Amino acid sequence: MSADSSDQIFAGHVAVVTGAGSGIGRATAVAFAEAGAQVLGVGRREGPLKETAALHRGIDILAIDVCGEGAPAEVIRTAIQRWGRIDHLINNAGATAVMRLADTDERTITNLLALNVVAPSLLAHAALPHLRETSGTIINLSSTYGHRPMAGGAHYSASKAAIEQMTRSWALELAEEGVRVNAVAPGPTRTDVMLRAGLTPEAADDMYGYERERIPTHHIASADEVAHWVLRMADPAGRHATGQVITVDGGLELI
Incomplete structure (x- = not known):
């Protein structure tokens, strides 16, 4: 697994990657480690995190629910205790909810916003004093549906639109302090997120097939392809x- 990161542009850096147990988070953690960084891979499930850590010796892990009481501060405290600095916060952990208006459920909305909006905000808040010291970066993971509508996914789209507006607002707030804030918005990407959203493997395959036909490049991205752009946005050369x-979606946002 690689995201075209054979050089060591992040040597001496520390990156915190949430949702590192699978998909884009795992690919991003490995890509940062391959580029020289020490990585704290964060996620709820210890087993998948151990699988991620086994892919590169530069990855340490912390199994924790980032929505839990005090969890964001604990994540940042752990990274500081292990390496004494933080250079990059990658807010990747998130959930998808397929829920039409007629089926709207309060718990689903609350949980979705807690993970997709509240947790990244609290993690960024906790990391900020350390990012100021390193002139670091915050990279938020949005979605092409953060700036285009999706029938049956209104609340998911709204949560990602919030991420994009937080990205822009934080960038303005922190520009004079040397902290950069950007976002990567993937289109359909082959991960297990659809399965965790409740779709059957067959339904997920049908959805990928439908999306592939709509995407101008007729390509469903891999997690590595998205991780490539996360690293590019964190690259010190892009200061x-x-x-x-x-947006990394094969041109889907253009139609």
């Missing part, structure tokens, strides 16, 4: 880019 949302 003049902040407040940007980079």
Whole structure:
């Protein structure tokens, strides 16, 4: 697994990656480690996190629910205790909810916003004093549906629209302090997120097939392809880019 990160541009850096047990989070954790960073991979499930850590010796893990009381502060405290600094916070952990208006459920909305909006906010708040010291970066994971509608996914889209607006607002707040804030907005990407949202494997395959036909490039991204852009937005050479949302969806947002 690689995201085209054979050089060591992040040597000496520390990256915190949430949702590192699978998919884009796992690919991002490995890509940062391959590029020289020490990585704290964070997620709820210890087993998948151990699988991620086994892919590179530069990855340590912390099994914790980032929505739990005091969890964001604990994540940041753990990274500081292990390495003494934080250079990059990757807010990747998130959930998808397929829920039409007629089926709206309060608990689903509350849980979705807690993970997709509240937790990234509290993690960024906890990390900020350390990111100021390193002129670090915050990379938020949005979605192409953060800026285009999705029938049956209104609350998911709204949560990602919130992430994109937080990205822009934080970038303005922190520009003079040397902390850059950007977002990567993937289109359909082959991960297990649809299965965790409640779809059967067959239904997930049908959805990927439908999306593949709609995407101008007729390609469903891999997690590695998205991780490539996360690293590019964190790259010190890109220090003049902040407040940007980079959409990686094969042109889907154009139609």
